[in-house]
Amino acid sequence: MAVLALDTSASVTVAVVSDDGARLARRDAPERRRHAEALAPLVEAALAEAGVDRRDLTAVAVGTGPAPFTGLRVGLVTARALGFALGVPVLGVPSLDAVAAQAVSDLGLAPDDELLVATDARRREVYWARYRVVAHEGPHAVPVLETVAGPDVGPAADVATHAAGAVVVGEGAELYPD
Numbered sequence: 001m002a003v004l005a006l007d008t009s010a011s012v013t014v015a016v017v018s019d020d021g022a023r024l025a026r027r028d029a030p031e032r033r034r035h036a037e038a039l040a041p042l043v044e045a046a047l048a049e050a051g052v053d054r055r056d057l058t059a060v061a062v063g064t065g066p067a068p069f070t071g072l073r074v075g076l077v078t079a080r081a082l083g084f085a086l087g088v089p090v091l092g093v094p095s096l097d098a099v100a101a102q103a104v105s106d107l108g109l110a111p112d113d114e115l116l117v118a119t120d121a122r123r124r125e126v127y128w129a130r131y132r133v134v135a136h137e138g139p140h141a142v143p144v145l146e147t148v149a150g151p152d153v154g155p156a157a158d159v160a161t162h163a164a165g166a167v168v169v170g171e172g173a174e175l176y177p178d
Helices: 035-050 069-086 095-107 156-162 171-175
Strands: 002-007 012-018 023-029 057-063 090-093 114-122 125-137 142-155 167-169
Touching: 002 035, 002 069, 012 035, 023 035, 035 069, 057 069, 069 090, 090 095, 095 114, 095 125, 095 142, 095 167, 114 156, 114 171, 125 156, 125 171, 142 156, 156 171
Parallel strands: 002 057, 057 090, 114 167
Antiparallel strands: 002 012, 012 023, 114 125, 125 142
């Protein structure tokens, strides 16, 4: 059994994970437009790569933003339609939380380390939240995070005051390194 995860809060990302959290496949389209055209083929490709039939899915997880509404609704509607058609639950996951969990895994952050996630909100603003690593659970060391501040949106320069002592990750950090 497996879970399909998709997020359209920025670009389009699709993953298939096993019930115990192991990633079986991942596909993405880096462009920030054309979510509707990209999502269905990426879902099909990820399921094929994972060797999972859509009827074997136990849930669909979907990024809930924050994000511009147009791209975000493509993922939300697709997840809802798949969940309804397959008779499986649809689970909303804040997109900043998902970026934080992946960064903890990628960077090898330890309990009590803190990180700030900043994503592009356009017009020189970022969506952001600050997290503390609580633990790593299960056979795949899935991060458990506590939200320390946020989520919020604001000018990138103002968010820098919340970053002291934290690892800063996300597209907002790349766009506004100062």
